[in-house]
Amino acid sequence: MRKRLRIFLGEEIFEVEVEYFSSKSKISKAISPRKVLKSFSKRNLASIGVFKKQIVSPISGKVILVKAREGSFVKKGDVVAVLESMKTKVEIHSHRDGVIKKILVREGDFIKSGSAVAEIGD
Amino acid sequence: MELKKILIANRGEIAVRIIRTLRSMGIRSVAIYSTSDKSSLHVMLADEAYCVGPPEPLESYLNIDKIVEVAKKCGVDAVHPGYGFLSQNPNFVKRLEEEGIVFIGPPSRVHLFSGDKLGARIFLSRNSIPVIPGSLEPVDSLDKALSEAERIGYPVILKPRFGGGGTGMLVCRNAEELRENYKIASRLARSAFGYKDLYLEKYYSSARHIEVQILADKHGNVVHLFERECSIQRRFQKVIEETPSPALSDEIREKIYTTAVRIAELIGYVNAGTVEFLFVPEEERFYFMEINSRIQVEHPITEMITGVDIVREQVKIAAGERLSFSQNEIERQGCAVEARVYAEDPENNFAPSPGLVEEYYPPRGPWLRVDDYVYPGYEIPPYYDSLVAKVIAWGSSRDEAVNRLKVALEEYIIRGVKTNIPFLYSIICDEDFRRGNYTTTFLLEKEFLRASSDITKISISREKVEVVYKTGVSPWVLSGRIY
Structure with missing residues (x-):
């Protein structure tokens, strides 16, 4: 019996096929399929990748431009805001397609890495 | 005083x-x-x-x-x-x-002079200093820009008269591009520097950046401390510098020193400064670019080959003292190379990487100098430049210096923030770099430098070092040779 799984690593999405099989002797070291499924349970998925409801800045810096508008549709990879960090411009991209529900920062704000820039939904 | x-x-x-x-x-x-x-x-x-x-x-x-x-x-x-x-x-x-x-540093009149890039060009070319072919008066209309560009020959580069640091400089390969860029460049010049004045220069896509360190006291004595080559640049930002330049013949080298000293004398320069030149290898000629009226980031390589503490000299000059040595008392010994360690992620388009430094273990060893300011537990703020450290190695030959720098980069440990160390390592392992065969477009041509095939090489020796760092036990002890 095979099962298709998606793995989200940052902005990358990997699709893998997992198969249950019996002859364990062929593999010297393996994680049990159940464990794999468990670690990718829905609860975990909600905190990463497409299910995440917030667009998060990976870096600390000053917001110099908010590009997205509330209510507008953005595609994965679109620039949502631009930060200035260490005298360099850094673009914050949307990690998924969706509608911008709420902008959480203003131009001139200083934000820390890991803080939310906008809320995104379907 | x-x-x-x-x-x-x-x-x-x-x-x-x-x-x-x-x-x-x-x-x-x-x-x-x-x-x-x-x-x-x-x-x-x-x-x-x-x-x-x-x-x-x-x-x-x-x-x-x-x-x-x-x-x-x-x-x-x-x-x-x-x-x-x-x-x-x-x-x-x-x-x-x-x-x-x-x-x-220099008096305000020197800063006013060197800040007006076009003014400096005009003044120096009138005094028969070679300047980059281009306009010797402000380019104040598109028509003028087009006729000037025709005279100079494409490609040309539009530069703001009161500019610096690469901002607002636009390369134009033909009349069409010049038409497009003229407006943008004057707007950029106005917003960044407050003046929309521009001028044109011939654009050499592939040349070498050579600069001469000078010291001038308040009594009219000027000496030079030889040259530095800074052609390894990424987006107008210097990455690796070395002295002496592997590009210059002895004849050109002497000429470039005399020219730099003459420029300093012409403008009445005081304190430490750097005269920048563009050296065009195929023409075997050099042109004045600009004068930097301050201490440079890369000054340590000059200190390493001359034994002169440039900051000390700056203080003495400012105090009104005479230079304590004449030109022929300054000797150059060996070669020095510097690598600039930036907090940026080479695997993510060099995005800045401020934050908490979790572990920090800079390289040590003979003939090595590390100018840095971070320590474990220090948080690098996102407000300023991303320069974390400069690693400078000395050797009696170029190869020796580069090899020592290589070992130093292998040993360097910074955790918590990303740095460009693997990128620096790839550069100094490159064959063309090892031969001294490079120009200002080196990093553009060497796209493969972004791939990190060499990074794995680093981590091997890094693990060894970490044993010492984490346990305080020498790897010799661990491998059973010393009890």
Whole structure:
């Protein structure tokens, strides 16, 4: 019996096929399929990748431009805001397609890495 | 005039480096800092330290009123500006002159001269100094730009008259591009520098950046401290520098020194400065580019081959002393190479990487110098430049120096923030670099440098070092050779 799984690593999405099989002797070291499924349970998925409801800045810096508008549709990879960090411009991209529900920062704000820039939904 | 107490109007590695020289001279040092730099190394090393404002540079390290206020309050004799920030700001220099505080650098008239790039070109070319072929008057209309470009020959580069640092410079390969870029360039020049004046120069896509270090006292004595080659650049930012340049013949080398000294004499230069030239190998000619009226980031390589402490000389010159050596007393020995370690992620398009330094173990060893300012537990703030450290190696030959730098980069450990160390390592392992065969487009041509095939090589030796770091036990002991 095979099962298709998606793995989200940052902005990358990997699709893998997992198969249950019996002859364990062929593999010297393996994680049990159940464990794999468990670690990718829905609860975990909600905190990463497409299910995440917030667009998060990976870096600390000053917001110099908010590009997205509330209510507008953005595609994965679109620039949502631009930060200035260490005298360099850094673009914050949307990690998924969706509608911008709420902008959480203003131009001139200083934000820390890991803080939310906008809320995104379907 | 004796300078007993000096304020350092800067932060980071250069502030640390300046304080060290001041301490060695028995001069009291005063640090200034922004609220985000409270735990920075320069604050801890200085004899006194004062907060000058919030993190934003405009409100702290660029805040002339506040800095002058601190300087007066704690009674300093002089201010050392380092590089960047206020180091080339004529208003700051003038203000200090008015307050009777010595500025460790050239007088304001020199800054005004070197800030007007076109003015400097015109003046120097009238004095038969070779300048890059191009316009010798302001280009104030599109028509003029087009006719000038026709005369010079494409490709050309549009530059702001009162500019610097690569901002607003646009390359035009034909008349069509010039038409498009002219408007953009004048708008950029106005918004970045306040003046829309432009001028045109011939654009050499592939040349070498050679600069000459000069020292000039207040009594008209000028000497040079040989050249530095800084052609390895990424987006107008220098990455690796070395001295002597592997590109120059002895004849050209002598010529470039004499020209640099002559330029300094012509403009009445005072203190330490750098005259930048563009060397075009196929023409075997060099052209004046600009003069940097401050200490340069890459000054340590010159110190390594001459034994001259440039900061010390700056202080002595500012105090009115005569240069203590003449040109023929300065000797050059061996070769030196510098690699600039930036907090940026080479695997993610060099995105800046500020944050907490979790582990820090800089390389050590003979013939090695590391100018840095971070320590484990220090948080690199996102408000300033991403330069973390400069690693400088000396060798009796170029190969020896480069090999020592290579070992140093292998040993360097920084955790918590990303750095460009693997990128630096790939450059110095490159065959063309090893042969000295490179120009300013080196990093553009070597796209493969982004791929990190060599990075794995680093991590092998890095693990070894980590054993020492984490356990305090030498790998020799671990492998059973010493008991």
